Structure formats: structure tokens, C-alpha cells
Amino acid sequence: MATKEELDGYKILVDKNRVDMKVCYDDKVYNSSNWTPNPLVSTVPMLYIQISIHLFLSGLVFLFLKPFNQSPLVAEIIAGILMGPGFLGKCYVYLNSILPFISDSVLEHTMSIGTVYYMFQLGLDMNLTPMSNISRRITATAIAGMIIPLAMGIWSYFLLISPLEEESVVSKLKSAFVWATVLTSTNLPDLTRVLANLKLMRTEIGRTAITSSFVNDIATWFFIVIFISISRTEEMASMCISILALILFCTFLGRPALSWLVTGPTLMSHDDDDYNGVVNDDGCNTYKEIHVQFVLFGVIVSAFVTDAMGLGSFIGALMFGFIFPSGQLATVVLERLEKVTSWIFVPLYCLVNGIKSKVTEMVPTGRTIKHVILFMALSWAAKILSTFVVAVLTTGGAVAPVRMNRREIFTLGVLMNSKGLLALITINIGREFYLLDKDTSSVMVVTILLMMMSIPPVVKYVYNPKNNRMPSSHGLRRTIQSATATESTFPIVVCVHALTGDIVQGMTSLLRMSNPTVRSKIFAVGIHLVELTEHTAAAMLIVHDAAFHPRVGDSKLNSGQTIHAMEELERDSDELIKVECLTAISRYTTMHIDICSIAEDKSAALILLPFHETLEEKGKDDSEDTNKSCANPIRNMNQQVLTHAQCTVGLLVDKGLGKFFYGHIINLLVFYIGGGDDREALSYAWRMASQPGVHLTVVRLIPRAVGENPYSHLDDILDDQEQGILSLIEEEERQKELDEEFLGDFKWRTATNEAVALSEVVVWGAEETLALIRNVMEGDSYQLCIVGRGNRRISPLESGLVELMEFRELGFMGDAIATSSFSKGTSVLVIQHYYTSSSQDKK
Missing domain, CATH: 1.20.1530.10 (Na+/H+ antiporter like domain)
Incomplete structure (x- = not known):
């Protein structure tokens, strides 16, 4: 060893290979009365200081490099x-x-x-x-x-x-x-x-x-x-x-x-008291x-x-x-x-x-x-x-x-x-x-x-994968109405993540209720949503996907309960439901891109999302403070999917849907006001009601005309619309024509079906609407209520519900039902229709 330098009472000895280094106290300095090393000051507290400075510096560097996608x-x-x-x-x-x-x-x-x-x-x-x-x-x-x-x-x-x-x-x-x-x-x-x-x-x-x-x-x-x-x-x-x-x-x-x-x-053993x-x-x-x-x-x-x-x-x-x-x-x-x-x-x-x-x-x-x-x-x-x-x-x-x-x-x-x-x-x-x-x-x-x-x-x-993606050959089959009308395979993307608890049981029950038949089988793509971390286990899920050509029957992904439920679903369906399991690893802020991309690749007609929290035992007052903001990452993701998805999207508020066994009597409820979302909601419920053991109750809410101007309610929403009053009136009239055509076909085809009941009620304003919803839901026991989100709907019935709405992603009706005390035990499925063009709406 050779002396390299002397510094503050130390001798630094460095090996020839310049790797092995020894630090010794200088005898002259150490033995003097003026200097004595304090190990308490120089060791553990110094370690905390070093770690703190490093974490601070790395945080600053990361803020600078984050726009460049650096880790x-x-x-x-x-x-x-x-x-x-x-x-x-x-x-x-x-x-x-x-x-x-x-x-x-x-x-x-x-x-x-x-x-x-x-x-x-x-x-x-x-x-x-x-x-x-x-x-x-x-x-x-x-x-x-x-x-x-x-x-x-x-x-x-x-x-x-x-x-x-x-x-x-x-x-x-x-x-x-x-x-x-x-x-x-x-x-x-x-x-x-x-x-x-x-x-x-x-x-x-x-x-x-x-x-x-x-x-x-x-x-x-x-x-x-x-x-x-x-x-x-x-x-x-x-x-x-x-x-x-x-x-x-x-x-x-x-x-x-x-x-x-x-x-x-x-x-x-579980014998210990503690x-x-x-x-x-x-x-x-x-x-x-x-x-x-x-x-x-x-x-x-x-x-x-x-x-x-x-x-x-x-x-x-x-x-x-x-x-x-x-x-x-x-x-x-x-x-x-x-x-x-x-x-x-x-x-x-x-x-x-x-x-x-x-x-x-x-x-x-x-x-x-x-x-x-x-x-x-x-x-x-x-x-x-x-x-x-x-x-x-x-x-x-x-x-x-x-x-x-x-x-x-x-x-x-x-x-x-x-x-x-x-x-x-x-x-x-x-x-x-x-x-x-x-x-x-x-x-x-x-x-x-x-x-x-x-x-x-x-x-x-x-490399930009968007430039290399071929356009979907099934572009017209991106809604429930189109997929059901063709009597072919009904592709559904089901999203499940760890933060939603037992929602997988509710999702699988919903798939069973979707009436898979020989002519219209269901192809369910289960997406296991995993938050991106620096952890290797998340990466191993994708290795499994790539190695096993991700079929649930072959794959052993580390998502136990989800995979077991999907395997059981495919096994019990007599091959009427085909299941594929994928893993989407991403940060929640960008996970909607993965979901929408997979739905595009699979030509899905419907994306099913779990609501970001369980409302089974919560009332409106319990969740108001914590959920009005978009701080919840799952809620943010759901809102982004609703905004960017190029197919119909369903948001499930599960209040025990998975507790009902397949084969039991299921009571469905649909509140119908009008518009593309409601037509999609009724189409899905109609499909469910085509199988034995499912009873469907449809309640159509018709607004009562007051005064000489039937379009006075449009003044309240003009500030939020880019088009003028004439465009809104024209759109509302067109939607009314589509509603009448759709409901007429529904009445004619279900006229002899005793399991389907349709009633029409004239109401006006938010108070009458909420009172009607309460009376209907308290009058019978319903396992599932399906409503349209109504984000593009123009209705005077909902103008008074805006101030009461807590979860905008559920829409006016969905929010009013899901957060109410009288809907306890009734799961709510909110449907948003995918709009491509006017011709698409007519399909």
C-alpha cells in the first residue's frame, strides 16, 4: 500500500489496482489533545444526512427528466x-x-x-x-x-x-x-x-x-x-x-x-390470542x-x-x-x-x-x-x-x-x-x-x-405503433345494438384490478347474464390491471402472457381470484363463453390507453369497468367529501376510458351482484328517458331478458310539456354546448325519432313475452323523477338496474339533478340511483353509447 494523501487527520492508503482503499487515523493528530473523533456525529446521523441529500437531488433530477420519459x-x-x-x-x-x-x-x-x-x-x-x-x-x-x-x-x-x-x-x-x-x-x-x-x-x-x-x-x-x-x-x-x-x-x-x-x-395454527x-x-x-x-x-x-x-x-x-x-x-x-x-x-x-x-x-x-x-x-x-x-x-x-x-x-x-x-x-x-x-x-x-x-x-x-396499426375491419360492430343485431360473437372487454375487491364476481355474473347462445357467443377479454412499479413481479405477468399465448385455460398469471373466476366462467358455459386473459401494466394516469387499445385490437363492442369504490353500505353523505374530486386513480382511469373509448362502455356499481347464483330468478330494471345511451342500455337488458329466469321491467319516463315553449329547458345547457339553439333542437328531434323507432320495435318483439314489462310514466322535474324511482325500486326487489349515462342527452327531467350529482361519470340517473338509500342491494350498470356518425346511431 502507498500513501495517497493526508486529509483532516486521516491517511488514505490505496492499492495498486486502485480499488482497495484503506483509511487510517493519523497518529500525530489522533494522539493530540485537540482532536478526537466522535463516532456518534460521524456515522449514523451522517448516514441520514447523506440519504436525505441524495433523495432530494434525485427528486429534482427526476422532475427535470420526467418529460423525457426517464425512469x-x-x-x-x-x-x-x-x-x-x-x-x-x-x-x-x-x-x-x-x-x-x-x-x-x-x-x-x-x-x-x-x-x-x-x-x-x-x-x-x-x-x-x-x-x-x-x-x-x-x-x-x-x-x-x-x-x-x-x-x-x-x-x-x-x-x-x-x-x-x-x-x-x-x-x-x-x-x-x-x-x-x-x-x-x-x-x-x-x-x-x-x-x-x-x-x-x-x-x-x-x-x-x-x-x-x-x-x-x-x-x-x-x-x-x-x-x-x-x-x-x-x-x-x-x-x-x-x-x-x-x-x-x-x-x-x-x-x-x-x-x-x-x-x-x-x-x-391460529391459536394465539394476539x-x-x-x-x-x-x-x-x-x-x-x-x-x-x-x-x-x-x-x-x-x-x-x-x-x-x-x-x-x-x-x-x-x-x-x-x-x-x-x-x-x-x-x-x-x-x-x-x-x-x-x-x-x-x-x-x-x-x-x-x-x-x-x-x-x-x-x-x-x-x-x-x-x-x-x-x-x-x-x-x-x-x-x-x-x-x-x-x-x-x-x-x-x-x-x-x-x-x-x-x-x-x-x-x-x-x-x-x-x-x-x-x-x-x-x-x-x-x-x-x-x-x-x-x-x-x-x-x-x-x-x-x-x-x-x-x-x-x-x-x-417507432410509432399507431402508424403501423391497421384499421379495424369491424368498425361498425362497436356497439351493443350492432353486435346483437348481427347474431355473431359478442366481444366484451372486462377490466379487473386489485383495488376493487370482489368486483370480479360481479363481472362474471354480469357475463353469465349476457345470454351467450350458439348463434351469439360471448368472447370475454379479461384485463388484469396492474399498477406499474419498479417491481419485477409485475413484469413477470407479461412474461406469462407472452409465453402462454394468454388463454386462461393455459396461463397461470399471479392474479389468483380473477383467473380462477374466469376459468370457472368458461368451464361452466359449455363453450358459449370464450375467455382470454391479458395483463395491462401501466401507471393509472395512462392505463386508459392500454384498455382502449386492447378493446380496439379485439374489436370489442363493450368495455365493462368497475366503479372506483363499493357503495353497498355507503350513503350519499358518507362519500361526498372523499369522491367529489378526481384524486382516486381508479376514478380518473374510468373517466378517461369513458372519454376516449371507441366502443360502448359500461360502468358497474356492484352491490352484491356476484352473490346471485346463475340459474336463479334475476329481476332487471331499466329506466328509459331517451337518447343513444338509453337505447344501448335497453338493448343490453333486452339481450339478457331473452334467456329463461330473467325478468325485465322497463319504466319509460316521459317529460310533461309545460307552457308554449317545449324547448325552454335547453336554455340551461346552452352555456355548456358549442352549437346553437337550432342545432340542439334538431338533434333532440332526431333522437326522439330514433327512440320511437327503437321502442316500437321493442314493444312489437316483446309483446308476447311475459317476462318483459313496459310502463310509461309522465313526470316533470327532479322531485317527481326521484319520487318515481323510489316508488319503483321499493315496490320490488331488483338485482340489477341498467341506465344510460345520458352525457349527450337533452332532457328537462335531469336539469334539476345537476346540483345533486356526486359522480359525474355515472350520469344523472345512474348517480341518483347508485347513491340513494332506497337502492341498497341493487347493482347499477351505467351504459355510455359510442357515437361515430348519424348512420351509426340508426343501426
Whole structure:
């Protein structure tokens, strides 16, 4: 060791490889009476200050980069570099007050604990089940696509390292293999985020990129184990034996033992009085919080064992997560870890990584900035080149089940450049095992950062899926009336998400009531809505989709209750209801784009959405303060779908619809005022009433004419309309003609059907309307009430209901019924008609 410098009572000793650094107290200063280190001031409180500054900086950077679709991880890496020695670290006062050497050990060890749990979380997310179901062609494509990055990674490393290094060729090859491993990796969570933000998740490019990334992730860990084994030549044999023994132990003893412990009677006991458990899908308490603590303790033990074996603590944590049985306990552990790792430990890791990277002085000795730029360019082009080569070598130049043009192949190559925390971990493992020095590792970190930052703008500029989408050949079949009239398959998109509780049972009951027949079968597309996070588990759902050609009968998506209910629906329908399950991963602010895109791709005539909360036990006064705003993300999403969907949309307020068993008598109620929405609502109810066991009651509300001007009610809404009074009158007259034609056909066709009852009541104003609704609903028991939203309807009956309306997305009638006390136990389905043109309205 050689003395590098002396600073504020410390001696800094740096190894020849410029990686291993020791900090010692200066004996002269330490022994003097004027200076004594205060560990309390310089360790834990300093750690809090460092984390706080890093979180603040990363937040500012993210606000600046957010318009460019950059991820929070990019901001955290940049903030760590800014806090490092290359930027703020150049300030003498900052370096000694914020990043003193005495705090390094606390920072490093805290980061190590975070890394261990992050690796456990990564292993817990990984699942080889979809690996065996991914097509051989895509698997071969992914594996072949790693050959060129491996070769270019080794070549570019020799281009970067200093020619003055005296290391042997074998040592340099080991170091080059570390960078080659980084270059071949494709971070699945980060790729999922990019695809979700750019709305490419459901394209062939997105599916191919995700499945290839999954294969690459598995291969990356295999490569990491390899270079750990070869990192120490004198101990290579013993390390290989240790790794082999670890794999055999985990496979044949560890996993069965964990499965027995997790599912055995010990964990299933509920005898304790202070039981604080977790509720499973069946509503029963299964696991205690102490079980989660034992799992977290097992992570530490596994990390300690592999670290003692010389393999590194992260290998033990990863293997423990990999062999841990999936299920409810694993889900609960992930929920406990996710926020801590993503909000604290990942930023802390980026901070330590930035401190280790001196970007301003990263050019290796004997090399110039031109070498660094060439190294970055080759690294960025490696995946793109490999994708083109594989496309040429495979049949017809296609890297996916369908053909891709050059632009799409280039886009796929750019997407495969997605890097993340796994790449940084690999680089730091190389540092830890003395395979990389400080200069080359700093260049690698910057290269990874630039690759991550370049992907969103390049993909957004080069590839626009909207330009490549073919127009739907079923454009006229985007309403319930059109789909029912043709007596062909009725395509329905059903949306379910975790925040709506048991709504899946209500949705499946609604599908059963939709009268699937041999002539008009139902094709239900169930969309499992998953909020986009930095978590790998969300990405694994898409891997399942891509691997299993998402049929519910084949797929095993991690959405237990939803999938089970959809499987049962298809099984009990005697093939009259065909089901397909998809996963939409996105932020709730943009999730409506995924829903509308899937509905467009499937030519859906109806989108069924769950209401953002359960009103079964709530009255109007209970929900007024919390729901008048659009703060609820589910409510925001529903409103956006209602605005942008190019088909009919139904919003279900479930008040126990799923409790009614199929085959029992179902009483339906429709309040009909007029307009396209009401015609769609009655069409859907009419379809339901065509099957045995369903009774339909239709109440038509006719406004009473008062005074000489029958259009006086239009004055109240002219301020909200762009057209004038004459256009509104003309539109109202046209809607009246369509209503009379539609109702005339309905009366004629249901004249002999005793299960259908139609009554017409003349009312005026909001008070009479509400009184009529109360009398009708209190007069009989109805399981479902279907109404039109009436967002384009012009009616004097509703002019007085505007001030009373709480949920605008339900419309005047839907809101009045759903939030009233007399509708308790009656679910409400609000229908909004899709308007394309006047001719479409007539269909």
C-alpha cells in the first residue's frame, strides 16, 4: 500500500489496482489533545444526512427528466454521481462535512444489507415456469442475440483499458468477461417500464423484447456465477465445488424443506390470542407476522453462509428467494420489502455507486476521450447489431412469430439495451472481486446510464405503433345494438384490478347474464390491471402472457381470484363463453390507453369497468367529501376510458351482484328517458331478458310539456354546448325519432313475452323523477338496474339533478340511483353509447 494523501487527520492508503482503499487515523493528530473523533456525529446521523441529500437531488433530477420519459432509477444514478468525488466532492468543505471517510463503513454496510434483501426480492420474483413454455424460436433468438454482445463486450474492454497495465492476458480476459456480462443483460423491470410508458407492451416488438429479456436475465446470473468462480485462480476448484454443492442443496433439500415449512401445520395454527395474520383469498387468516420475520431472518442466514463460502452474500440471498415457494407468504414478504428496497435501499445503492465513480477523471491512463466514446458507441450498438444478425439468419428475417421490418428490428435492438440495477450490481461485483479498477468501472457506469437514457427518446422517434396499426375491419360492430343485431360473437372487454375487491364476481355474473347462445357467443377479454412499479413481479405477468399465448385455460398469471373466476366462467358455459386473459401494466394516469387499445385490437363492442369504490353500505353523505374530486386513480382511469373509448362502455356499481347464483330468478330494471345511451342500455337488458329466469321491467319516463315553449329547458345547457339553439333542437328531434323507432320495435318483439314489462310514466322535474324511482325500486326487489349515462342527452327531467350529482361519470340517473338509500342491494350498470356518425346511431 502507498500513501495517497493526508486529509483532516486521516491517511488514505490505496492499492495498486486502485480499488482497495484503506483509511487510517493519523497518529500525530489522533494522539493530540485537540482532536478526537466522535463516532456518534460521524456515522449514523451522517448516514441520514447523506440519504436525505441524495433523495432530494434525485427528486429534482427526476422532475427535470420526467418529460423525457426517464425512469426514477436514472435520476437516482445521476444524483449519486453528482454527490460523488467528480462533482460536489470537489468542494473541500462538502467532502469533509457530508462524505467524511469515517462514515464510509456505515454507508457500505447499510448498502450491503439493502443489496441482500434486494437480491432476495429478485430471486423471489424469478420463476422458471414460463421459461419452459416460451417458444423454442424465441428462446433460440434470445440466446443467439447474446453471442455478439459477449464478443463485442470483450473486444471493447481491451479497447478501453490502459495499455500500460501489466496484468496477464488471463486476468484481462476475466475483467473483460464482467463487461461482456453487463452488455448481454437486459433489465426486465426497466424494460417493462419503458414499454408501458411508450404503450408498446401489447405489440409484437414488446412481447418479443420481454420474453428475450427474461431469457437474458437468467443467462446473466449464470454468467455472474461463472466469473465469480474464475475470479480467483488459486481457489477456482474449491469455489466451483462450493457453487455446485449450493445448487444441489437448494434443489434437493432446501426447496422441499421450505415448501414443507410454509405449507405445514406449524404455520397454519391460529391459536394465539394476539394473532395478527394475513388474509388469504378464501378470507381465512393463514400466516402471522412472525412468519414474515422468520423469512427475513432466513435471508440473512443464507447470505452469511454463502459469504463464508467466499461466494458473496448476494448469492445466498438470491438462491434463498429463488427456491422459496411461491404463494401467499411470498406475496406478503414482497409487499413488506418492496417499498423499503425501492425507496431507501436502491437510492442508497446508487449513492454508493456514485461515490465510487469519479466521472470527471474516468479516462484510463494511456487512453483518450476518443477511446471512451468509441467504447460507448460499440457498447450501444452491440444489441442492435445482434438483433439484425439474428433477423437475417432466421427464417424470412423475422425475430418474432410475425415478420418485422427494418425499423421494427432496430427498435427491438434498442429496447434490448435496457439496463438497470442488475447491470450496476454486476459492475460492483467485478469491483469487489478485484476484476475492475476505478477508471474502467466509472466509464462502464456512465455507459450504462447513457444507454438507459437514450432508449425512450430513440424508440419514441423511430417507432410509432399507431402508424403501423391497421384499421379495424369491424368498425361498425362497436356497439351493443350492432353486435346483437348481427347474431355473431359478442366481444366484451372486462377490466379487473386489485383495488376493487370482489368486483370480479360481479363481472362474471354480469357475463353469465349476457345470454351467450350458439348463434351469439360471448368472447370475454379479461384485463388484469396492474399498477406499474419498479417491481419485477409485475413484469413477470407479461412474461406469462407472452409465453402462454394468454388463454386462461393455459396461463397461470399471479392474479389468483380473477383467473380462477374466469376459468370457472368458461368451464361452466359449455363453450358459449370464450375467455382470454391479458395483463395491462401501466401507471393509472395512462392505463386508459392500454384498455382502449386492447378493446380496439379485439374489436370489442363493450368495455365493462368497475366503479372506483363499493357503495353497498355507503350513503350519499358518507362519500361526498372523499369522491367529489378526481384524486382516486381508479376514478380518473374510468373517466378517461369513458372519454376516449371507441366502443360502448359500461360502468358497474356492484352491490352484491356476484352473490346471485346463475340459474336463479334475476329481476332487471331499466329506466328509459331517451337518447343513444338509453337505447344501448335497453338493448343490453333486452339481450339478457331473452334467456329463461330473467325478468325485465322497463319504466319509460316521459317529460310533461309545460307552457308554449317545449324547448325552454335547453336554455340551461346552452352555456355548456358549442352549437346553437337550432342545432340542439334538431338533434333532440332526431333522437326522439330514433327512440320511437327503437321502442316500437321493442314493444312489437316483446309483446308476447311475459317476462318483459313496459310502463310509461309522465313526470316533470327532479322531485317527481326521484319520487318515481323510489316508488319503483321499493315496490320490488331488483338485482340489477341498467341506465344510460345520458352525457349527450337533452332532457328537462335531469336539469334539476345537476346540483345533486356526486359522480359525474355515472350520469344523472345512474348517480341518483347508485347513491340513494332506497337502492341498497341493487347493482347499477351505467351504459355510455359510442357515437361515430348519424348512420351509426340508426343501426
